Amino acid sequence: MILAVFLLFLSTRMDTFQLFTSISQHISLDKTDEAYLQSILLPMKVKQNEFIETAGEVTRYFIHVTDGCLMTYYTDQEANDHVVQFSTAGWWTGDLQSFTSESPSIYSTKALTNSGVLLLPINQMNTLLDRYPKFEKFFRIIFQNSLITHQQRIIQNLSDPAEKRYQNFIEKYPTLEQFVPQKHIASYLGITPEFLSKIRRKLMDK
Amino acid sequence: MILAVFLLFLSTRMDTFQLFTSISQHISLDKTDEAYLQSILLPMKVKQNEFIETAGEVTRYFIHVTDGCLMTYYTDQEANDHVVQFSTAGWWTGDLQSFTSESPSIYSTKALTNSGVLLLPINQMNTLLDRYPKFEKFFRIIFQNSLITHQQRIIQNLSDPAEKRYQNFIEKYPTLEQFVPQKHIASYLGITPEFLSKIRRKLMDK
DNA sequence: CCACTTTCTTAATCTAGTTCAAGTCATTCA
DNA sequence: TGAATGACTTGAACTAGATTAAGAAAGTGG
Numbered sequence: 001m002i003l004a005v006f007l008l009f010l011s012t013r014m015d016t017f018q019l020f021t022s023i024s025q026h027i028s029l030d031k032t033d034e035a036y037l038q039s040i041l042l043p044m045k046v047k048q049n050e051f052i053e054t055a056g057e058v059t060r061y062f063i064h065v066t067d068g069c070l071m072t073y074y075t076d077q078e079a080n081d082h083v084v085q086f087s088t089a090g091w092w093t094g095d096l097q098s099f100t101s102e103s104p105s106i107y108s109t110k111a112l113t114n115s116g117v118l119l120l121p122i123n124q125m126n127t128l129l130d131r132y133p134k135f136e137k138f139f140r141i142i143f144q145n146s147l148i149t150h151q152q153r154i155i156q157n158l159s160d161p162a163e164k165r166y167q168n169f170i171e172k173y174p175t176l177e178q179f180v181p182q183k184h185i186a187s188y189l190g191i192t193p194e195f196l197s198k199i200r201r202k203l204m205d206k
Numbered sequence: 207m208i209l210a211v212f213l214l215f216l217s218t219r220m221d222t223f224q225l226f227t228s229i230s231q232h233i234s235l236d237k238t239d240e241a242y243l244q245s246i247l248l249p250m251k252v253k254q255n256e257f258i259e260t261a262g263e264v265t266r267y268f269i270h271v272t273d274g275c276l277m278t279y280y281t282d283q284e285a286n287d288h289v290v291q292f293s294t295a296g297w298w299t300g301d302l303q304s305f306t307s308e309s310p311s312i313y314s315t316k317a318l319t320n321s322g323v324l325l326l327p328i329n330q331m332n333t334l335l336d337r338y339p340k341f342e343k344f345f346r347i348i349f350q351n352s353l354i355t356h357q358q359r360i361i362q363n364l365s366d367p368a369e370k371r372y373q374n375f376i377e378k379y380p381t382l383e384q385f386v387p388q389k390h391i392a393s394y395l396g397i398t399p400e401f402l403s404k405i406r407r408k409l410m411d412k
Numbered sequence: 413c414c415a416c417t418t419t420c421t422t423a424a425t426c427t428a429g430t431t432c433a434a435g436t437c438a439t440t441c442a
Numbered sequence: 443t444g445a446a447t448g449a450c451t452t453g454a455a456c457t458a459g460a461t462t463a464a465g466a467a468a469g470t471g472g
Contacts (some may be wrong), residue, residue: 074361074365076365080365082361082364082365084360084361096350096353096354096357097354097357097358100350100351100354129343133339133340133342133343134339136339136342136343137335137339137342137346139346139350140335140342140343140345140346140349143346143349143350143353144302144306144345144349145306146353147302147349147352147353148302148303148306150353150356150360151290151303151356152303153360154290154356154359154360154363155280155290157360157363157364157396158288158363158393158396159280159282159286159288161428161429162428162429181448181449181450182449182450183449183450187364190364191429191430192429192430193450193451194429194430194431194432194450194452195428195429195430196450197450198429198451198452200450200451201452367458367459368458368459387418387419387420388419388420389419389420397458397459398459398460398461399419399420399421400420400421400422400459400460400461400462401458401459401460402420403421403422404421404422404459406420406421407421407422
């Protein structure tokens with residue numbers, strides 16, 4: 001029994017270890033901060049193709065990926081999926097719109113591989129920010145960096161042709177191509193799977 | 207002389223009044239906070255077509271628009287401009303990438319009309335955040351909201367055809383069309399001015 | 413007030429990327 | 443084992459939007 005408790009403790013510690021390390025790069029964390037964070041984060045294993053959030057429902061969590069890969073996407077009226085983001089270990093994801101306005105989310109988030117996540121329930125996130133203001137800084141930095149990335153993606157979508165966008169993608173996320181279905185990458189790039197297939201062929205031939 | 211000093215004071219107070227009001231919607235500001243902010247913000251008038259920041263140089267300011275309209279844009283290798291953002295009264299703009307990494311900016315920001323701005327020098331912004339941590343919360347919220355907008359724009363660029371994107375634009379920014387040249391709107395939408403012209407014609411005929 | 417430059421439009425031609433349809437592999441699962 | 447399902451490819455026909463070029467309209471400045 002004691003052993004079981006110890007193992008449980010060890011296992012949740014391991015889940016959060018990476019996260020604490022990454023947070024420490026931006027703000028200083030003492031044991032109290034860590035303990036509190038530990039107490040509100042829900043570690044979870046998700047199997048391939050399982051959903052964490054579903055379009056139509058109000059977002060419940062801000063999600064931190066510890067292991068594996070998630071995909072957040074939007075499904076339009078014609079039932080076409082559009083990938084908003086791939087999230088691998090160390091990334092945060094979640095629908096800030098739904099989060100802020102408590103309105104139903106237009107995005108779904110599911111696991112592309114068996115994955116591990118830490119879920120931060122949104123009300124807990126709010127109290128975290130109130131009680132431990134240093135996390136304001138942390139999330140300010142997270143959002144600021146994310147904003148930079150989003151701006152770059154907009155610019156690239158406007159100025160680069162699909163082939164260049166694809167080359168850019170594999171350069172920026174070299175590991176993703178190995179386990180993410182091409183149709184999702186096509187969606188992220190804003191093209192059809194057929195056209196991505198042609199681009200790949202063309203680049204192979206070179 | 208006394209009158210002149212008084213008028214100057216009044217004028218800078220007026221510049222910052224709107225800003226203080228908008229900040230107060232997110233965090234509580236006391237007189238000390240306001241005085242400090244007042245002391246680091248540089249009020250400026252910019253004439254139409256004047257630049258505030260220029261691509262190739264490290265960003266010096268985080269910019270708050272009090273009046274008029276700015277445009278932040280990227281110029282690609284083929285010398286095509288791509289509009290990142292239009293900023294009207296109440297908006298913030300600036301290149302966070304250059305800002306964070308102190309690398310040359312790839313964006314330029316210029317005035318589309320005679321405008322008024324408050325410039326927050328980047329080193330002052332850093333000390334502001336250190337000395338008055340409540341501003342971490344303020345900018346966390348600003349960036350969070352901006353992120354939502356950017357995500358929506360990405361999704362729309364991926365899923366909507368140009369005509370719908372244009373309709374969406376005039377719905378979201380109804381006043382802009384009256385004084386922003388169409389070529390810039392076309393650029394923002396990711397199409398050529400010629401094609402925007404056709405879309406407008408088509409919608410007129412309806 | 414007239415020259416000059418910029419903005420907007422129109423039309424013809426062209427192309428990057430889509431759609432549709434069919435076929436090839438793998439994988440799954442009864 | 444073999445039928446079914448999903449992922450990827452290939453090719454032909456098609457279209458949203460780009461390019462080029464030219465003219466009309468409207469600012470802008472001297």
